[in-house]
Amino acid sequence: xxxxxxxVFDSGLGGLTAVKxxxxxxxxxxxxxxxxxxxVPYGTRSKETILKYTHSDIRFLLxxxxxxxxxxxxxxxxxxxxxxxxxxxxPIYGVVDSGAYEAARVxxxxxxxxxxxxxxxxxxxxxxxxxxxxxxxxxxxxxxxLFVPLVxxxxxxxxxxxxVIDEYLADIKKAGVDTLIMGCTHYPLLKEAIAxxxxxxxxxxxxxxxxxxxxxxxxNSENSHSEEKDKDQxxxxxxxxxxxxxxxxxxxxxxxINGKVNRIDIEKY
Amino acid sequence: xxxxxxxVFDSGLGGLTAVKxxxxxxxxxxxxxxxxxxxVPYGTRSKETILKYTHSDIRFLLxxxxxxxxxxxxxxxxxxxxxxxxxxxxPIYGVVDSGAYEAARVxxxxxxxxxxxxxxxxxxxxxxxxxxxxxxxxxxxxxxxLFVPLVxxxxxxxxxxxxVIDEYLADIKKAGVDTLIMGCTHYPLLKEAIAxxxxxxxxxxxxxxxxxxxxxxxxNSENSHSEEKDKDQxxxxxxxxxxxxxxxxxxxxxxxINGKVNRIDIEKY
Numbered sequence: 173x174x175x176x177x178x179x180v181f182d183s184g185l186g187g188l189t190a191v192k193x194x195x196x197x198x199x200x201x202x203x204x205x206x207x208x209x210x211x212v213p214y215g216t217r218s219k220e221t222i223l224k225y226t227h228s229d230i231r232f233l234l235x236x237x238x239x240x241x242x243x244x245x246x247x248x249x250x251x252x253x254x255x256x257x258x259x260x261x262x263p264i265y266g267v268v269d270s271g272a273y274e275a276a277r278v279x280x281x282x283x284x285x286x287x288x289x290x291x292x293x294x295x296x297x298x299x300x301x302x303x304x305x306x307x308x309x310x311x312x313x314x315x316x317x318l319f320v321p322l323v324x325x326x327x328x329x330x331x332x333x334x335x336v337i338d339e340y341l342a343d344i345k346k347a348g349v350d351t352l353i354m355g356c357t358h359y360p361l362l363k364e365a366i367a368x369x370x371x372x373x374x375x376x377x378x379x380x381x382x383x384x385x386x387x388x389x390x391x392n393s394e395n396s397h398s399e400e401k402d403k404d405q406x407x408x409x410x411x412x413x414x415x416x417x418x419x420x421x422x423x424x425x426x427x428x429i430n431g432k433v434n435r436i437d438i439e440k441y
Numbered sequence: 442x443x444x445x446x447x448x449v450f451d452s453g454l455g456g457l458t459a460v461k462x463x464x465x466x467x468x469x470x471x472x473x474x475x476x477x478x479x480x481v482p483y484g485t486r487s488k489e490t491i492l493k494y495t496h497s498d499i500r501f502l503l504x505x506x507x508x509x510x511x512x513x514x515x516x517x518x519x520x521x522x523x524x525x526x527x528x529x530x531x532p533i534y535g536v537v538d539s540g541a542y543e544a545a546r547v548x549x550x551x552x553x554x555x556x557x558x559x560x561x562x563x564x565x566x567x568x569x570x571x572x573x574x575x576x577x578x579x580x581x582x583x584x585x586x587l588f589v590p591l592v593x594x595x596x597x598x599x600x601x602x603x604x605v606i607d608e609y610l611a612d613i614k615k616a617g618v619d620t621l622i623m624g625c626t627h628y629p630l631l632k633e634a635i636a637x638x639x640x641x642x643x644x645x646x647x648x649x650x651x652x653x654x655x656x657x658x659x660x661n662s663e664n665s666h667s668e669e670k671d672k673d674q675x676x677x678x679x680x681x682x683x684x685x686x687x688x689x690x691x692x693x694x695x696x697x698i699n700g701k702v703n704r705i706d707i708e709k710y
Contacts, residue, residue, distance in 0.1 A: 210490045211480060216593070218682035221479045318601075321590035324485070332587075332608065335601050413487035439708045 174396040177202040177407075178387070179238030179262075181229045184212035184324070185417065186357030187244030188424035190267065190380035194242075195406070195425075197384050198391070202402045204236045207421075208438055210411035213320050214247040215289020215356065222291055226252035228441040230260060232409070235441070238262060239396060242387070244380055246356040247289045250297035263390070270386040271353050271379025272301030275309075278375050279351040282309045285344040285374075288355030290315040298355055312347045316340045316356075323358040324420075329365040337362070337369050345370060353377045361424075404432070411438040443665040446471040446676075447656070448507030448531075450498045453481035453593070454686065455626030456513030457693035459536065459649035463511075464675070464694075466653050467660070471671045473505045476690075477707055479680035482589050483516040484558020484625065491560055495521035497710040499529060501678070504710070507531060508665060511656070513649055515625040516558045519566035532659070539655040540622050540648025541570030544578075547644050548620040551578045554613040554643075557624030559584040567624055581616045585609045585625075592627040593689075598634040606631070606638050614639060622646045630693075673701070680707040 180191055184207050191205055208214075208229055214222050226248045233241050241264045243249045249266025257264055275284050275298075286298045293315040302309050318336050327333045344352065352370060354360055357380040367376055391397045406429070410417045414433045421429050449460055453476050460474055477483075477498055483491050495517045502510050510533045512518045518535025526533055544553050544567075555567045562584040571578050587605050596602045613621065621639060623629055626649040636645060660666045675698070679686045683702045690698050 210486060217479060218685075221681045317594045318590055318596075321587055325586045327587075332601060332604050335604060339601065412490045416487075 176239035179233035179241040181206040182245040183214040190244035193381045193384035231441040250292040250295040267379035270382035276305035283349040285349035285352040286313045408433040445508035446473045448502035448510040450475040451514040452483040459513035462650045462653035500710040519561040519564040536648035539651035545574035552618040554618035554621040555582045677702040
């Protein structure tokens with residue numbers, strides 16, 4: 173057993189989709205979450221900047237004495253994790269491997285769509301993992317840079333969102349995929365609109381949820397489950413405004429987090 | 442005369458609308474531009490974070506030995522400039538005062554619309570200046586958080602942009618304004634679509650252009666024009682990827698800037 177917290181970070185709010193699933197599966201685990209809200213979004217930045225930000229996010233979480241780190245950000249998992257994986261003393265897991273594994277497992281016609289931020293799509297990370305798990309699978313990718321701002325502005329299933337979905341997903345739909353990886357942890361908030369557009373026959377994979385399944389295996393095999401909840405079982409840190417994170421974070425997690433969020437200066441890490 | 446450069450900064454590319462006008466009006470002035478592309482956007486962040494970023498942007502420009510600083514960013518001009526104006530040894534001018542002055546001057550029915558980022562609208566800065574110049578003017582504001590991502594993704598006059606414009610501007614149009622301040626330096630790239638929506642009777646004010654008129658007065662009254670162009674008359678600095686700034690910056694300025702852009706680490710300032 174290991175009662176230390178699981179550290180989770182994302183560029184902003186999206187990573188809470190992973191946190192929610194970790195909470196559901198492991199009621200005794202302690203969690204420290206960091207949302208880099210003063211530097212969000214990551215997905216439209218260069219690889220060099222994403223690497224720099226990922227380094228500082230990890231250094232902050234290490235200062236919280238975590239037993240492992242989950243990068244609940246599609247962009248940092250794709251563009252930074254492969255290079256920095258071995259630089260730190262704690263295990264670091266991203267959402268890409270788990271998402272690719274699930275998509276490769278559930279596809280029946282071996283046609284998989286991948287949507288994500290420009291940096292995620294440019295990295296080709298999902299393709300590499302999918303090719304490893306299912307060499308017969310063919311992939312169809314599309315960068316969707318407007319999805320994050322749409323989500324962050326509450327446009328979950330509006331006429332604007334529908335029009336942008338049509339712009340981004342028309343080719344993938346035409347390609348006849350039966351599985352679509354929502355390769356950015358913001359995208360599950362567009363799930364209803366995306367599912368409506370893609371139709372009932374297409375399975376949507378949410379890597380933020382899949383990584384929680386992967387953690388289950390890890391915690392079991394390493395016998396590192398927590399057996400004791402801390403007094404503050406869930407701690408949230410952000411690099412910008414607490415209030416807006418409390419409000420939107422509550423929507424993501426479907427529970428109030430007011431009073432549990434602290435602000436840090438991430439540029440010091 | 443003063444041959445030192447004019448320093449200009451913005452959260453990203455938008456400030457180049459001001460730079461273009463300064464170049465046009467003052468062919469002998471030397472310009473140093475900084476675009477904070479690793480931390481863009483500013484307009485959805487808290488006042489505290491905007492203040493912090495503005496401080497470091499100014500410190501960087503001061504390290505380039507500038508004679509004055511133009512904040513060509515609606516958000517930093519609104520949310521930060523009033524508080525930091527007197528902290529530094531060089532004069533610092535924002536786009537809000539000039540934009541408000543022009544709107545107050547051209548309105549005939551004293552009904553002025555103001556659109557900007559959430560931080561700009563929240564600051565109430567335009568209203569304060571307009572009230573000073575024209576106490577009879579009534580203002581109608583709207584935050585337009587999706588306009589910056591639309592511009593940054595090349596959605597200048599698409600069906601998506603038109604739909605978002607209708608969402609944001611319907612009430613202002615209904616209010617019968619005859620003048621609309623495009624209170625974010627990104628917005629002039631949506632000018633065609635906004636003008637089409639608002640109709641011919643509405644005058645669009647672009648504060649980034651207006652600030653250049655204001656500089657004319659300042660340079661004249663202080664006799665601080667430049668009489669000699671530097672070898673590198675125009676220098677551009679960014680905090681993220683050079684290539685994408687060269688490409689999009691060229692579109693803003695309608696001239697190639699390849700090879701003239703350098704990258705700095707803004708977190709060190």
